[in-house]
Amino acid sequence: MSDVLTTHDLSKRYRKLLALDKLSFSVPEGSVYGLLGPNGAGKTTALKLMMNLHPPTAGEAQVLGVDSRKLEGRHFEQIGYVSENQDQPGWMKLSYLLNYLKPFYPTWDEKRAKELVSQFRLPLDRPIKHFSRGMQMKASLAASLAYNPKLLILDEPFSGLDPLTREELIEALLECAPQTSIVVSSHDLADIESFASHIGYLDKGTLGFSEELAVLTGRFREMEVTLSEPALPAPWPAHWLRPEASPAVVRFIETHFDPERTFGEIRLLFRGVTNIEANPMPLRSIFVTLARTSQVAV
């Protein structure tokens, strides 16, 4: 499986602010890549560099095999970009917008466009500027899915939307996911967790990790160690996060869980281990753990 998007040491500096620092990751074809991170982490900047909306300060991004700095009109026939920050032509009615965009795309699917409008229950005869935020996002998504793009980039598409609208958008994305590779940025983990196949975590412009969701959730465990002789090992391993100790129980987050290695390491470092429990963590907990660890580190 080839990559539809790769970045190598992609960096962006706005005067003194380093918004993105040597971002390197890749998005396999057919995957749904969730780019996670708190507000101000650099997600939108990264996506804008990939779309050639801004030039990178250093590094490069390859989008569908094209250097992002050389992306021009014709390349966008296969790329969709939906962002909460995008200005839509508000004076257009949705029917006019779809008819206007249709000739730009050789792969425009009229039937699909109608299905999407119907699926999203969008009014065709109302100017887009009179749409609610959720409707605008749905209209934007419909106008991007109607030509079956090879790559769809979504920047915070669910931000501020009601749960029902989110579900509708996710449903539409899942329908196109096999043919369309999707990169979606969000700080809302619950939405990503339900349909992302890959996850990248960005904080303060730096990529914390980038891997398949199954691998990620597989390597994070909430560990609970019951001891007969309470004592914390020193030095504390760097990949064990947020330790909490009570007289007989120690809890921490294992970030590189491997049953054999982790259990062996616990038995080696602690004395009087009577019980070890390794509990799987939801993505939200992993995200919170990473975010808090990052803040403490600051």
Next chain:
Amino acid sequence: MTTLQQALHIFRKDVREFRIELGVVFLLTLFLVLVNVQTWETMQERGGFSLDDGEIFDVLLPLVWGLLIARVIHAEALPGDRHFWLTRPYSRAGLILAKALFIAAFVNLPLFVAQALIVSLDGLPLTAYIGSMLWNQITVTVVFLVPIAAVASLTRNLAQFLPVAVLATAVIALPVLEARYLQEALQWVRASIGTVLVGSIAGTVLFLQYKRRKTLRHALYGAVATFAGLVFYLTFPQSAAFAIQSTLSGGRDAQFALKLGQRRPLATSTTTPNRYRQLVEIPIIVEGADPRNVSMDAPQLTFRTLSGVTRRPWTETAVRPQGFAHIVAFEREFYDAASNSPVTVHAEYYLTQYGNEQSAEVPPDGTPVFIPGLGQCGTAPNYDRRLFMCRSAFRPPGSFLSEVVTTTRNFDGWLGPPITISPVKARTYELAGEGANPIAPAAPEPPLRIVSREPVAYFRYTLDVPNVRLSDFTIAEPNREQ
């Protein structure tokens, strides 16, 4: 979609989006025609004075065009990263072509049609002015439309556009106003240089902005180039302008000579001599040519005493039957010291010679006659006498000679602003001998003979006259009470 198909597709979208604004522009253009059309009879009834109601459109239409151009370019704004079109398969060539098409269709074409209608409904022969109309379209585009489009391409909304547009208009207006009031034959050279500068700077910024979208960088280029262009324009030497004009007109040697004339008899002055200055009138005679067919631009006079002291005083040039007269104001101290000593006068002139004279007869009864190079001419009653009136399109009526019409000699008309909206310009002249031109003459009068002419050659002329005694040419201060 090919680039052209895409341009037409975007063009149709823009037409739909700005249909209300387009309606306003069409309505204003229609009013321009309605207000500006004046028959010869209407002008006669108004005593030879043209209606000036149409002048409001000379301001209003460019203002509305500017806003329309800004709006249509901002529909796909180039600065910023939020516009939807940036991540759609727009070709930049298609986009700029669409905008150019829009401006051509809704600014250039309506103006062209409106001006053609005004000229023909005014009774002027349209074929005689086709060239001027096309040239006007070029200057309107280069001096106004392209710079406005360039400013719009560097801004993302009207709030950003308006202050920058006002500033750019002020910078361009400076030389335009200078060109309007200098009234020099050579001025067209500098005006053309200014036009080329404005057009090339604005065109380059527009092209680069559509190609590369580096707004800050291109705004900086534009500002620096505009400043440099303005300095170049304002310091462009008269000699260089003359050299260009002379080369273009195939320079030849002057077939006439300029000489120092005799002093005028000094009239008895009732005014007290000025404590600070002394006026001197230096007469210059044209020999070998009809003095009426020679005009003088930007004369520079230098006075040098035997001891080497030189003065280049303030000089005003007046037209005299034999040629010209330079009214020179010397500072009192210099005059008193040098008035009775021999002084060398060195003068440099840029001269225009007129020729290709064509004679025409105009009936004195008010029936207009079209004279090529001059325009539509005839008489018009004005209170208890008659005036002679000429009107022409895109340029004021040209230069002519007449025994019965008093004209400002050798005045080729001001260049005017580069953007001409209301095309027809009229000018009135006094008929010689007020009492001899009654509104109701007792007997049939002979037709008025008018000789139109055009500039045929340009010369740079240097005159050196030694041993001039300034006191021989002294004139009195004008009496302000008279």
